[in-house]
Amino acid sequence: MKFPSEPFKIKVVEPIRRTTREERDRLLRGAGYNLFQVPAESVYVDLLTDSGTSAMSDDQWAGLMLGDESYAGSRNYYHFEQAVRSIFGYTHVIPTHQGRMAENLLFSTVVKPGACVPNNIHFDTTRANVEHQGAEALDVVIKEAYDPHCEMPFKGNMDVVRLEETINRIGPDRIPLVMLTITNNSGGGQPVSMDNVRRTRVLLDRYRIPLFFDACRFAENCFFIKEREPEFVSTPILDIARELFSYGDGCTMSAKKDGLVNIGGFLSLNDDRWAQDITNMLILVEGFPTYGGLAGRDLEAMARGLREVLDEDYLAFRIGQVRYLGELLDQAGVPILKPIGGHAVYLNAKEFLPHIPRAQFPAQSLVAALYREYGIRGVEIGTVMFGKTDPATGRTAYPELEMVRLAIPRRVYTNMQITYVAESIIELFRRRETTCGLRLTYEAPVLCHFTARFEEVLQSSPVAQPAF
Numbered sequence: 001m002k003f004p005s006e007p008f009k010i011k012v013v014e015p016i017r018r019t020t021r022e023e024r025d026r027l028l029r030g031a032g033y034n035l036f037q038v039p040a041e042s043v044y045v046d047l048l049t050d051s052g053t054s055a056m057s058d059d060q061w062a063g064l065m066l067g068d069e070s071y072a073g074s075r076n077y078y079h080f081e082q083a084v085r086s087i088f089g090y091t092h093v094i095p096t097h098q099g100r101m102a103e104n105l106l107f108s109t110v111v112k113p114g115a116c117v118p119n120n121i122h123f124d125t126t127r128a129n130v131e132h133q134g135a136e137a138l139d140v141v142i143k144e145a146y147d148p149h150c151e152m153p154f155k156g157n158m159d160v161v162r163l164e165e166t167i168n169r170i171g172p173d174r175i176p177l178v179m180l181t182i183t184n185n186s187g188g189g190q191p192v193s194m195d196n197v198r199r200t201r202v203l204l205d206r207y208r209i210p211l212f213f214d215a216c217r218f219a220e221n222c223f224f225i226k227e228r229e230p231e232f233v234s235t236p237i238l239d240i241a242r243e244l245f246s247y248g249d250g251c252t253m254s255a256k257k258d259g260l261v262n263i264g265g266f267l268s269l270n271d272d273r274w275a276q277d278i279t280n281m282l283i284l285v286e287g288f289p290t291y292g293g294l295a296g297r298d299l300e301a302m303a304r305g306l307r308e309v310l311d312e313d314y315l316a317f318r319i320g321q322v323r324y325l326g327e328l329l330d331q332a333g334v335p336i337l338k339p340i341g342g343h344a345v346y347l348n349a350k351e352f353l354p355h356i357p358r359a360q361f362p363a364q365s366l367v368a369a370l371y372r373e374y375g376i377r378g379v380e381i382g383t384v385m386f387g388k389t390d391p392a393t394g395r396t397a398y399p400e401l402e403m404v405r406l407a408i409p410r411r412v413y414t415n416m417q418i419t420y421v422a423e424s425i426i427e428l429f430r431r432r433e434t435t436c437g438l439r440l441t442y443e444a445p446v447l448c449h450f451t452a453r454f455e456e457v458l459q460s461s462p463v464a465q466p467a468f
């Protein structure tokens, strides 16, 4: 295994308070075994999300001091516009405070009730914003994406055959745009190949349907293209990005990921008419077009982050660090989703805790145990997040996968901390039968995973109920 040596040194440190197991046990009970309810200060390694958690560089921090907070025409907007244009190449650059606002502005402008928006897999906010318009958010990823054991280089690819069938079934007039999420977050941070983007483009050209990218992790996706598509082995990442975006008509972006900032996003597109309508809505709900809900200094940090994220040493370290964690776990026999994605390692909780029936939330139980034993915070991506209980029958429809996502913040943790995470998980895996299941005691009507409460089911027998 190649050790991912850091391409930076540390200039500012943020102390982490160490906690005891007793303290974490108390906090966990108080939080109803829901890690969203635990104060971040009581977490040792926080792998809840890679969104907005990046460490900025000295150049970005210096940029903050150069913020021009003029209401209109701030110089930072022009820097930002230039940075976005030079990578993405689209005509209009519309800043927003984060990604979901870009989605909301786009969909509320171009998606009508009864329409359908295909994507490889919609991210939660993308799906919610499409559905909010009374339209259908359809996932058309290749079927291998749903098999945690299937190893393929571009498991985020669009199923182009199924996309064509979908267009013919629904009718191109009802599809205002198609989206491609790079990398495919909800499918495990798996990349989309350039070849797949080209084939999607050719198909959509035949039906005159625009293609938009959900570009949150575009640089990570481009790194995988360079690594895995022979045509691009010696192409600079910037050129890969430019070619990739040239096949689209626009993109939405949460800069909280590959913008390397703590807040920010944008929408960029070529269509003048759409851009005009979106800009009018932006002024109504977000802000003037040269700041879009951000301070001038935030735009400057974003402009600088977008350039830094294309640095190959950075990307090799970034992808390498995630892979390093995944490989340590895999070599010790810990069940993880394969191949290892760009921003996170996913533990397969059904296989990690086979003695806990699905009705007792194996992934949530694993999240709770990781925190109590080691102070590590991951996030459940399984029944709590996606399970649907029919109020009439009380029966639960379980999602296909029951995962714990360990999302790695960018440039935040040292390899030693990542090693600590791996060793902790391996130790827990070796005594996995000591982990018990959970029982739901409170469930909110919507987005229940943020506020759900649980209690421990104490004697979880090793030959429990059949797995659902």
Ligand SMILES: *Cc1c(COP(=O)(O)O)cnc(C)c1O
Pocket: 051, 098, 099, 100, 101, 123, 125, 126, 181, 185, 214, 216, 253, 254, 255, 256, 257, 265
């Ligand atoms: C984070 C994310 C979004 C939403 O961005 P926010 O900045 O959190 O609003 C959209 N799509 C994908 C793929 C994401 O990962």
